[in-house]
Amino acid sequence: NPLLLQIDWDASPEQKKQCLNKGRDNQTECYNHIRFLQRYNETHLYACGTNAFKPLCDAERFSFSSDFEEGRDRCPYDPAKGYTGLLVDGEMFTASQYEFRSSPDVRRNFPFPTLRTEEAPTRWLLEADFVGSVLLKESINSSVGDDDKIYFFFxxxxxxxxVYPSQTKVSRVARVCKTDWGGQRTLQRKWTTFLKARMVCSVPEYELHLNVLRDVFVLQNRDVHSSIFYGVFGLEWKNIKASAICQYALSDVQKVFEGPYMEVLDSKWREYTGKVPEPRPGSCITDLHRSHGINSSRDLPDNVLTFAxxxxxxxNQVHPMGVRPLMFKRSVNYVKIVVHKELALDGNLYTVLFLGTDDGWLHRAVEINRDVHIIEELQMFNEPQPVQSLLVSSALVCRSVYVGSYSGVVQAPMSSCHRYTSCYDCVFSRDPFCGWDGTVCVEIFSRAQRMSRCPALNNSTSYPASANLSKATPCALRNITKSHNCKNYTFIVRVP
Incomplete structure (x- = not known):
């Protein structure tokens, strides 16, 4: 049975012994924690592990039998350090604090020449804790010959x-251009396009500013410029549980990166008001650059690179869409997020949020008119433990959510329509995956099913109990009472 196959990749007894001799914890640190696992090509995976504080990487055909590669520049020593990485067209981009006493760094690990962030005279990153990264192919249909970009979140x-001196941390989004090759003299083997900006997520009515970014999910659309970033934010104070989900338009992030810079004056950061050199520092190579003989970052003038x-x-700061969080919840620490778009029976496309907590719960929520409703809460593990990974497979054959923690991985269905035992429960669950077939609440898979089921939510109405069915009731809901034996329930529909 192929489902029973497994790959063992343990740290050697000798390496575990060395790890213990360094004073590391044998219960948590002196193992091989897999930090990077992505598809390398059609037949191979690329994996990196901490290997008991001596990182290794390997590209193999689903087995680890070849010579390993040194992983110290590609994977952190410490399994607790924030880390993110991408394989893009045979190039590896990562961000972490890699070694014991090193500073956090954003790197292109291969091919040569490798690039990294700068530490002097201006340190670009300060105790950064990375949570995610994404490639956005902004070169597609670009009117200016723009480059693809990689965004990092931390x-x-x-x-x-x-404004709030009790808070010492800020959330950031940074970007680099994919074809950045560093400078010729200034910024040799350093990024010439690195820029970063603050992401704000606040609850105005509580004067609450959630300043720690825990996770991010990027919802990419056909037009890459309409992509949306979903961030999970919390507080840096460990004794207070609170979470907010803020969403950001890529277009707003781009505007911030095209705006004014900050500079250091008298050991303090202030807005730069002087003249900005041309071509604009931190920008990718475009057709305008090429028309002036600048075909790569190595052709950029030294004054531009010195400014960068x-x-x-x-x-400027990146503010969320709608100015406020999409969702705010007390007494819960969300730590992971996945966002999925689902076409419901009413013909509308709904945003479904899958949220993992620090104590092993999975919350499923749906957005309706900027209001988010939690429609399901599931405890995923026998013992409370943080959700460390979250992945959705939306293939029709097996629509599942995979929830990972340090003890294992749990597979759960994307929806639980069978839990709704009556027409009333099915319709008012507001679950876009579900519909009433006249007998039971079922998940809608195919177009044929969509034509013969009643919807489980409607975007333009609210449903308090009691009273008779209004003539203004949407047609699909009228069909419920006429055709699908919902006579035990009466609805009143308020149409805005």
Whole structure:
């Protein structure tokens, strides 16, 4: 049975012994924690592990039998350090604090020449804790010959002055251009396009500013410029549980990166008001650059690169869509998020959020008119433990959510329509996956099913109990009472 096959990749007894001799914890650290696992090509995976504080990487055909590669520049020593990585067209991009005493770093690990972030005279990253990264192919249908970009998401110690002195951390989004090759003299083997900006997620009515980014999910659309970032935010104070989901338009992020810079004056960061050199520092190579003989980052003038080295931080902040969080919840620490779009029976496309908590719960929520409703809460593990990974497989054959923690991986269905035992429960669950077939609540898979089922939610109505069915009731809901034996329930529908 292929489902029973497994790959063993343990740290050697000798390496475990060395790990213990370094004073590391034998219960948590002196193992091989897999930190990177992505498809390398059609037949191979690329994996990196901490290997008991001596990282190794390997590209193999689903087995680890070849010579391993040194992983110290590609994978962190410490399994607790924040880390993110991508394989893009045979190139590896990662971000972490790799070694014991090193500073956090964003790197292109291969091919040569490798690139990294700058540490002097202006440190680009300060105790950064990375949570995610994504490639956005902004070159597609670009009118200016733009480059693809890689975005990194993290929390770091604040460098600029902030309004709330009790908070020491800020959430960031940073970007680099995919075809950045570093400078010729200035910024050799360093990014020439690194820029970062603060992401704000606040609850105005509580004057609450959630400043720690725990996870991010990027919902990419056909037009890459309409992509949306979903961030899970919390507080840096460990004794208070609260979570917010903020969503950001890529277009708003782009505007911030095109705005004013910050600079250091008298050891403090302030908005730069001087003249900005041309071509604009931190920008990707475009047709305009090429028309002036600048075909790569190595052709950029030294004054542009010197400015870029000293001005990595943008002055403007990235604010969420709608100014406020999409969702705010007390007494819960969300740590992972996946976002899925589902076409419901009413013809509308709904946003479904899958949220993992720090104590092993999975919450499923649906957005309706900027309001988010939690429609299911599932305890995924026998013992409370943080959700460490979350993945959705939306293939019709097996629509599942995979929830990972340190003890294992749990597979759960994307929806649980069978839990709704009556027409009333099925319809008012607001679950876009579900419909009433006249007898039971079922998940809708095919177009044929969609034509013969009643919807489980409607975007333009609200449903308090009691009273008779209004003539203004949507046709699909009238069909419920006429055709599908829902006579035991009466609905009143308020149409805005």
């Amino acid at each position: 929390t770091e110690r604040s460098q600029e002055q902030i 080295r000293r001005h990595p931080l943008m002055a």
